[in-house]
Amino acid sequence: MQNNLTDFQWSVLTAIQKIPFGETRSYQWVAGKIGKPKAARAVGQALNKNPYAPTIPCHRVVCADGSLGGYAGGSRLKKFLLNMEKESLNHFCKK
DNA sequence: TGTCCGCGGGTGT
DNA sequence: ACACCCGCGGACA
Numbered sequence: 558m559q560n561n562l563t564d565f566q567w568s569v570l571t572a573i574q575k576i577p578f579g580e581t582r583s584y585q586w587v588a589g590k591i592g593k594p595k596a597a598r599a600v601g602q603a604l605n606k607n608p609y610a611p612t613i614p615c616h617r618v619v620c621a622d623g624s625l626g627g628y629a630g631g632s633r634l635k636k637f638l639l640n641m642e643k644e645s646l647n648h649f650c651k652k
Numbered sequence: 653t654g655t656c657c658g659c660g661g662g663t664g665t
Numbered sequence: 666a667c668a669c670c671c672g673c674g675g676a677c678a
Contacts, residue, residue: 565661584673588660599661601672606662620673627672635672655678663670 562608565591569603576617579646581639583621597621605629617642 562570568591576582584597593599604615607629616635620626628635 563662588673593660595659595674596661597673598659598671599673602660602662602670605670605672615672618672622674625672629672632672653678655676657676658674660673661671663668665666665668 565593565596565599566603566608568592569600570609570613573604573613573615573618576614579642581617581619581623583619583623584626585621587618601627 569587572587572590573582584600585594587600588594588596591600600618604613604618605627607613607615610629616628616630616638618626619639625632625635625639
């Protein structure tokens with residue numbers, strides 16, 4: 558309940574924060590980055606609670622095979638956000 | 653393609 | 666301290 562997250566949580570949050578705009582990473586990618594390649598579920602668990610919801614682009618985190626997986630706000634929204642990011646990025650590039 | 657098991661950690665009891 | 670939960674992943678049927 559504390560704002561004080563554990564080392565594990567911080568690792569996940571910071572790792573996801575580093576995901577560039579319009580990019581997507583898998584839970585396993587994040588898990589491996591924090592030194593726990595098998596902790597993909599734990600990563601998802603942390604994101605689900607997402608103590609820093611607007612701070613963490615959890616929608617950029619997808620399944621290892623590229624599926625959206627799940628999303629606290631709804632997979633539909635997640636897909637929409639990712640698509641919007643890509644479109645925005647492409648728009649800037651094309652512009 | 654669908655289902656089951658296993659790994660890792662969180663939160664609640 | 667124990668049990669159940671979770672946004673996965675990979676293996677097996």
